[in-house]
Amino acid sequence: MEGKHASQNKQQKPHRSEAFPQLDKAETVAHATKPSMPSDFDLGSTGGSVNPVQMNGRGPHRFSAAPNAAYPGGKVPGGTAGSRKFADGRRRNPVAIAALVFVTLLLVVYVAGAVIFMGRFYPNTTLGNFDLSMKPFDQAVDELESAEKSYALSISGEGFSMNITAKEGGIQLDSDKVIAAAKGGMNPALWFVNMWDAHDATENLTASADSTALRNLLTEEIEEFNAGQTASEDAAIVYDAESHSYKIKPEVNGTQLDAEEVVQQAITAMLSMQDTLKLDDDVVIEPQVLSTDSRLIQGTEAANKLVACDVTLVAQLANTTEDITQINGDVISQWVTFDENYAPTFNEAVMSEWASALVASLNTVGSTRTYTRGDGKQVSVSGGDYGWAVDTSSLVSTIEDAVTNASQGEISVPCSQTGNGFTAPGMDWGAYCDVDLTEQYARYYDAKGNLLWESGIVSGKPGGEDATPTGTYYLKTHQSPSMLRGPKKEDGKYEWESEVQYWMPFVGNLVGLHDASWQPSSVFSNPDAYKTYGSHGCVNLPTDKAAEIYGIIQNGDPVIVHW
Structure with a gap:
């Protein structure tokens, strides 16, 4: 049978040994030296034919061969009679098949995920205090609208507490717009990357508020709260x-509390729908x-140099001085001002005002004086030429120099006219002679108020040019004896002449105190005698x-004439 089969094969198809003698030779060598067949061979049902695919440089060729004597029955281990993987002889690859299945599954999952996240939020997504994880967009809108209706902000801290409803704060929320903005930041195509991360969409939670109503409400509450609180104060330079x-x-x-700061924080919290602040x-x-x-420290040091001056302003009297006022730190501090950087400056305008006020109090010539006489009578009198006259410009210059040089000691008040002292408020004199026209009585007091002399008087005739002038005058001189004369007549003679032993003029050299030996002694005890026996x-x-x-x-002592 084998010979017949071989003969038939020869008739149907030339043996490859005839067409390719070189291959037969090579195959014979291969069979003789290799105990097993390559895995790429398929055996026929007869077990004797093979179909290897060979490359000889000219393309693939199929051929038949006799059974291999090395394997009884012509079977190669591992082979299956009549089985084929592919028509072209290639074997199936299980790894490639598995990979194809895996990729297909991934594609299905990816598409499914993309579809899902086209309509809902990623896991771990928050919107303010709202958890939007895996929620459909329309559900998120509904929940946001519901939250708006019941929303209230609770404010607390630093001793203050308050609740504000959405209505009170004028809060309005466009839920559709908010959710649209929140989902606008999603990319469903990248769900497989983004779903593992945390997503905070709070920046999209923007409501609108009536800031005026909210500000008014909070400001009123905070002002009431602050009324019972301690106010903060900046450190400052002060005079001690x-x-x-x-x-x-x-x-x-x-x-x-800073009302505006609380308002701003409350607005921010309510616009983002926070529950608590x-x-x-x-x-x-x-x-x-x-x-x-450092500005305070430097300013304090500089200011203390300005108030280092300590001088006493004195009124220069005939044989002594009278203290007028003291210029030290207590006074100078009123003239010191500080700029925005706490640098001290000497305010000359303020100092000049102070000096002017001092001058006004010292310039007493012709002023109205009210005082209490030694016997207790209240006296008020105006006019006259006694008093103090201060040189204002010289005084200001003197004070400025003293402050600048931190002077110590006494400084005389520059005056164009001086009195004889300052003893009490309203009394710019020391010893004085009081002439009471109502009582027709004169008294002399020393600077301490002790009565040293007194006497009845007769003053000038009332109601005319002979009336004794009132006012505060100063004694001009002493003269003894002296001839007193009236107006000169056309013939060169005087209307009257009277010689006195003690002449003490106080109104120029025309009116004064003097002896009057021609007067009856009785007139000096009669208060009404001046009406008849009055002088010139x-x-x-x-x-x-x-x-x-x-x-x-x-000389220089005041003579105060009054009713």
Whole structure:
């Protein structure tokens, strides 16, 4: 049978040994030296034919061969009679098949995920206090609208607490717009990357608010709260009267709240629909300038140099001085101002005002004086030529020099006219002679108010040019004896002449105190005698009393004539 089969094969198809003798030779060698067949061979049902695919440089060729003597029956281990993987002889690859299945599954999952996240949010997605994880967009809109209706902000902290509803705050929320903006940040095509991350869409949660209504509501509440709280104070440079120097007053850390800061935080919280707002110390009004500020330290040092002056202004009297006022730190501090950087400056305008006020109090010539006489009578009188006249410009210049040079000691007040002292408010004199026209009585007091002399008088005739002038005058001179004369007539003679022993003029050289020996002694005890026995304006005295006062009163002493 084998011979017949071989013969038939020869008739049907030339043996490849005839067409390719070189291959037969090679195959014979291969069979003889290799115990097993390559895995790419398929055996026929007869077990004797093979169809290897060979490459000889000219393309693939199929051929038949006799059974291999190395394998009994012509079977190769591992082979299956009649089985084929592919028509072209290639074997199936299980790895490739598995990979294809895996890729297909991934594609299905990817597409499914993309479809899902086209209509809902990623996991771990928040919108303010709202959890939108895996929620459909339309459900998120509904929940947001429901939350708006019941929304309220609870504010607390730093001792303050308050609840504000959405209506009170004028809160309005466009839920569709918010959710549209939130989902606009999603990319469903990249769901497989983004779904593992946390997503905060709070920036899209923007409501609108009636800021005016909210501000008014909060401001009113905070003002009421602040009324019972401690106000903060900046550190400052202050003058300490006890030490007569400038010091730094420490800052005060208060507990009052900054209404505008609370309003801004509340608006921000409500616009993002936060449930609570915790107030921290950043809403407390804090001092802006601290005691450690170098500007305060430097300013204090500079200011203390300005108040180092300590001088006493004195009125120069005949044989002594009278203290007028003291210029030290207590006074100078009123003239010191500080700029925005706490640098001290000497305010000349303020100092000049102070000096002018002092001058006004010292310039007493012709002023109205009210005082209490030694016997207790209240006296008020105006006019006259006695008093003090201060040179204002010289005084200002003197004070400026003293402050600049930190002078110490006494400085005389520059005056164009002086009195004889300052003894009490309203009394710019020391010893004085009081002439009471109502009582027709004269008294002389020393600077301490002791009565040294007194006498009845006769003054000038009332109601005319002979009336004794009222006012505060000063004694011009002493003269003894002296001839007193009236107006000169056309013939060269005087209307009247009277010789006196004690002449003490106080209104120029025309009106004065003097003895009047021609007057009856009784008139000096009669208060109404001047109406009949009145003088030409002088103050008539008994001769003995005139002699007494002549030896007591001093030139420059005030003579105060009043009713």
